Amino acid sequence: MQISLKVNGEAHQLQIADNALLVDVLRKQLGLTGTHVGCDTSQCGACVVHLDLRSVKSCTLLAAQTDGHEVTTIEGLADGEALHPMQEAFRDHHALQCGFCTPGMILSAIDLAQSATKLTESDVRRGIEGNICRCTGYQNIVAAVLDGARRMKA
């Protein structure tokens, strides 16, 4: 089937398999390999992208469902050389080690920051519960999300 999909601001007409998952279309058809696959049960959150500005697990969404919608991936956050404030916060707080969970974590964090007026530490810990990180122990991620949220509002 064919879908029209805007990805990181660019419009695409895509021929896809009916059962294609969004993550596979992003990674394999569009070459956007920043979105990762870390599990097969929709638990880990490495595949999180934004669908019309809200975070979704792209491993659990049929690409067909995204027809006519807009997707933002980790590759679409920076404005040229200028990083998104949440990307900066992750770097400045050493909120990543191996980097594999990072794209999904950042996209979840941005959604979290956008949907709350003020975030507490426990809001963040609960809010990123759907994203698993094995390296950092979360402490620096939580600090980064709180700081990134502040920076986004500045």
Added chain:
Amino acid sequence: MAIQDHKGIGASVLRKEDRRFITGTGNYTDDIYLTGQTYAAFARSLWASARIDAVPTDKVAAMPGVLAVLTGADMAADGLGGLPCGWTVKSKDGTDMQQPEHPPLAHSMLNYVGDAFALVVAESEHEAAKAARTLEQTIQVTELTPVVSLETAASSPAIHEELSSNLCYEWEIGDKSAAQAAFAQAAHVCELELSNNRLVPNAMEPRSAIAEYSSGSGEFTIHSTSQNPHLLRLILAAFVQLAPEHKVRVIAPDVGGGFGSKIFVYAEEVAVAWASRRLLRPVRWTATRSESFLTDAHGRDHITKAELALDEQAKFLGMRVATKANLGAYLSTFGSAVPTYLYGTLMAGQYATPAIYVEVQGTFTNTCPVDAYRGAGRPEATFVVERLVETAARQLRMDPAELRRRNLIQPDQFPYQTPVALVYDTGNYEASLDKALKLADYAGFERRRREAETHGVLRGIGLSCYIEACGLAPSQLAMDLGAGVGLWESAEIRVNPTGSVSVFTGSHSHGQGHETTFAQVVSQKLGVPFEDVEVVHGDTGRLDFGLGTYGSRSIAVGGSALIRASDKIIAKGKKIAGHLLEAPPDEINFDEGVYSVPTSNQSLTFAEVAFAAYVPNNVPTDEVEPGLAEKAFYDPQNFTYPAGTHICEVEVDPKTGEVRIIKFVAVDDFGEVINPMIVEGQVHGGLTQGIGQALLEHGIYDENGQLLTGSYMDYCMPRADDVPNYVVDMTVTPCTHNPLGVKGCGEAGAIGAPAAVMNAVTRAIGRNDLSMPCTSEKVWHAIQGNAKS
């Protein structure tokens, strides 16, 4: 000093590697696309133990998109060898361990659920997977009764026909009669039975491999999620006999975490490489998470009986430990060494216990192979020592901190020869204990406990004074004990004509941040701007042989090699500068990137000397070769011994059994620290894995050998709301035998944390017979006084 002003040793420099990871431009194995690539899927055993009667491939070979169905028998017919174990452990009677055959693809016996017996190569991932699932249904087998229980494995029928029993070895260390004598004169003996739960490593990036074979040159290029690409290449050449070593290039690009699980050589990278030559097309494979659960080498899995003998003053006289260690169905690459040389040797802990005897039965079961997982043997040892000491303190009604303090090895006792082979070079255990007690407000615990009690909540505090041995060394000692590889590390420093520096290291970074810390070391040593130092790793085609990253060895061994190579660069630079400044090389000073002659005001920058090395005007090339590149191989004289005190304070809700960590303090002595920000990050991550072991994680097989915890829905990974903010601090006693004074920091958190958590929880509920992970259910039962805990 502002964070970014100083970028040398000791500065919390932000990481060079981060930009690619936060912008989605990292290059992980599964991100690589090769023209003409094909997809492999593995057909795996659905049974824990079965004999293969037939693998009918015709039906599967005819399925849509299928290019080849390659079985274990095909692989054996092609003459490929088995997967070796890199460490031969001897039993106490002097005999070598029993080693079963370990074909990459099973051809006669299936020995655990997930054991691969064939691969299907297809035009698409979906077609390959569908065909592999079909093959799993069509294989004809005779089911056998699996051996699953570690408790009874040694006395159960042998799972490998070629072996006499399931006992791989009965290993011992220490002086049995000295320990016996110590127990004979003890005023008090404390006994404890413990289990150390099986863990699944769960690096977030699943294992992956892509192989390409060039028929023209006969060369393989293999991209693989490896912590040590040279070891993979060596084993492919020397043991699997895929191709000569110089015809194999292994690249481990960005690797998404390892924690030990990506050290080992597995069936899949062997099979895709072999298949790429059979098909003359690139073959790729990436594990699903379900495959990771079934086949990534698991960690821990011990049952232990331990005893501590104390005199009337509560001084430790002796310790005896008997452990059954589960090795799984086959010997993984270093599986034999983990519960022996990385475990029994650590049983002195931080204490001056004069007599220690440890015996370990390594046993085979029909489960996934067990090998090194973050800490590898040392968390198990710390758990034994620190649970035992804590229990003794409770039995003697002593303050657990005081009992520990009374028995610590004192600073004037170093170098300290333990009764279990190791020689600790340096440390100050009381300093880290005192600092941790202060940060934890240990003195105020009783007040907090009473306060919690008024709210109906149980509160406990637990200590863990751990030691670890890192940077496994020296090579000769390791080989005397059965290691099949040296344990040095290599470095090459190439100074480019413009003065920028390319550093090639045999260490591998998969989250540790070596591109930053190694650049800090070289930048400071050579006086070159941090931004002008590039660190290259993970490619057998670009650097000399290296031994990779595991056992917290990278900075202690790989970093020391960098210093050696830098010294050679400086020495050659002095020869060049000597000619240009018209002074003998031994009169040239080198300081902060400037060569100078003390007797004159003449000087040259590092970049000027580098340029002269490549454009040798006024440099006689018969005396000084052109170019400025040097290599070094560093073999350590001893292990390093990071140590510290972790203190955990918990609250337990007696109504639900839920455990909440209120505060966790970690004070570690890693020697000198290159980048405190990165080191603290390593501690946070390690602690979380240790807390995960204590509270949440458990790899459970049922009696049929089926893995019950095979996904993130049943295996509980720590999430952000399961763990607290940690209080991390340090003490420093520099390592005495490496040039940086460093000890390594990667595993400490996972080593110290489990005992601290369990000591806290058992104290809170007033029952000691609680096993990890102490889930709410288990804790609730224990509080109710139920037997099952």
